[in-house]
Amino acid sequence: MSAEAEQTEASSPRVPRWMVELAVAALLLAIGVVMIVSNAQIGAGWAADGPQSGYFPLRMGVLLALSSVGIGVQALRMPKDLTFVRWDQLKPVLQVTIPMVGYVALIQFTGMYVASALFVAAFMKVMGKYPLWKSVLTGVLSSAVLFWVFEIKFSVPMPKGPLEALFGY
């Protein structure tokens, strides 16, 4: 953390770390409880042929639940002024995460290659402020290379959409 980082810290809203710590601990506790309950239902005890299916995972659930309580206590004790993330840091992360979700959704409709070309081009245009032709060219070229490597060289099938069908793939 340098001096300039501290300056932006003052001007940008922030998410306090202890809150996130506590939220994650609560989530882990919930997962731990689900593990315990779910495995107790299928049987976590001792059967005639040895330990039942839930035996080991249930105990792991207990371990997870107990340690998440420990994490929660530590979170409550930690200094309240620690930052998890500042808004100016979170913004680029969200700017990429949300299009990434869109990209994965798009794969289901257009196939891997078209979606990838669009994603690369859009990313370059919006995040990198590149001219449109450069962005589109990079996107198309990279997908072409990927198509050559995966479909032709290694014959690893990827999801394909209407465009690939046009070429007979």
Added chain:
Amino acid sequence: MDLVHLLQGFAVALSWYNLGLMLIGILLGIVVGVLPGLGGPNAVAILLPMTFSMQPTSAIILLSCIYWGALFGGAITSILFNIPGEAWSVATTFDGYPLAQEGRAGEALTSAFTGSFIGALSGVVLITFLAPLVAKFALKFGPPEFFAVYFLTFCSFVGMGKGSRFKIVAAMALGFGLAAVGMDTISGQLRMTFGIGQFLRGFDFLVVVIGLFGISEILVTLEEGLAFKGKKAALDLQVVLRTWKQLPRYWLTLLRSSAVGCWLGITPGGAVAASFMGYGLAKKFARDPDRFGRGAIEGVLAPETAAHAAGTSALLPMLALGIPGSATAAVLLGGLMVWGLQPGPLLFVEQPQFVWGLIASMYLGNIAGLVVVLSTVPLFAAILRIPFAIVAPLIIVACAIGAFSVHGAMFDVWLMLVFGVVGYVFKKLDYPLAPMVLAVVLGDRAEDAFRQAILGSQGDLRVFWSHPLSASISSLALLLLFWPLITALIHRLRPARQAVAPT
């Protein structure tokens, strides 16, 4: 006898095809090591599905060479750009970047690469001579012993780890929980599927790794807003030879770092811890510790040697026992299972060609790596000048393709996104990712060993102390688990004694 095996291994590794794969692997690995956001475990996980149809020996040569390349590549960014390409090269920036600022980048790079090479070599020599012995010894292992070794691995994570111990345990337990989802391998019963069809298959560790290490790394990098401002590097033969002439002076540093690295690699301390410890030790024992941080050659040599020694020897427990010492080794172990090989001590007996081919390729791969990396530094420094706005989407696309190709399932790509966000949050909150990945990979095997062991004893946990062998491993595990408490106790006793002594 082992030397005969090793020579046979060289015969396997020295085919043109395998040498070509080695070169490709190393070049890819250096790229991966240079680019932030694409680490060793992640790259190996993405490429693993492409090797499904290859010969296991060729496949592991390719993938392990990516690992060596990544170890070499991390140093380039640390020294020229002051950006550690990998976590294990953070310590290299302390002295590497100041050296580059002084215009001695060539020297720094040469010593970093040579140190890496020497560290790796000591790791490989250790594997060559120790791994067969460990494997032979482990042939006597039954389920209690195997579970004891798994237990030891995880206990040493908890005991030797930094930060909140609760987080280490939680990450580990979560990993075991994820591994248990799907069909129980022993009874065939479904566990924690909650009626969701996609959960039947369970969570594949490759998808978890690609999300946790790949996507999350991109997000963390974005947040820091990378600006690449690098130093120029001119590496000619003269600089290399001049630097090499100096190196024998630092033999003790090299030896110390190699030893630390080998030790931390076998116990799952990992390359990251090793690099910091190597740096710390070199500084501690230096005649003039003030030079450190301002451009000391040893400050580059020590962490690089230790990191590479640890990275290499992490493969020893993977080969000999089937228990990986690092996240990348865990991914490689997963690869073994995919290629139809059963990891464990029997590997040395049943697949000598594979094991010794791999070991021989470690020698060759590191020699080739040193030559390649010394001759291609300017090229890779240029890669770093490619703006992140181009690199980032390409890496994300590579991750998506990697996740999809594991099972050809769209669900896995969504899962990758989820684990990417989980990894981002975990990284920011200092949850350790390595024990979690290890638990996902080892979950079923550890559980099987546990269940078989307690089956024999009718559920009595004392079975782990019933034989001298498993008893000593289990006790060692507990010792490591409670190590922080033990050292704290010693520290509390010691000042009392010191207060009396200096009178």
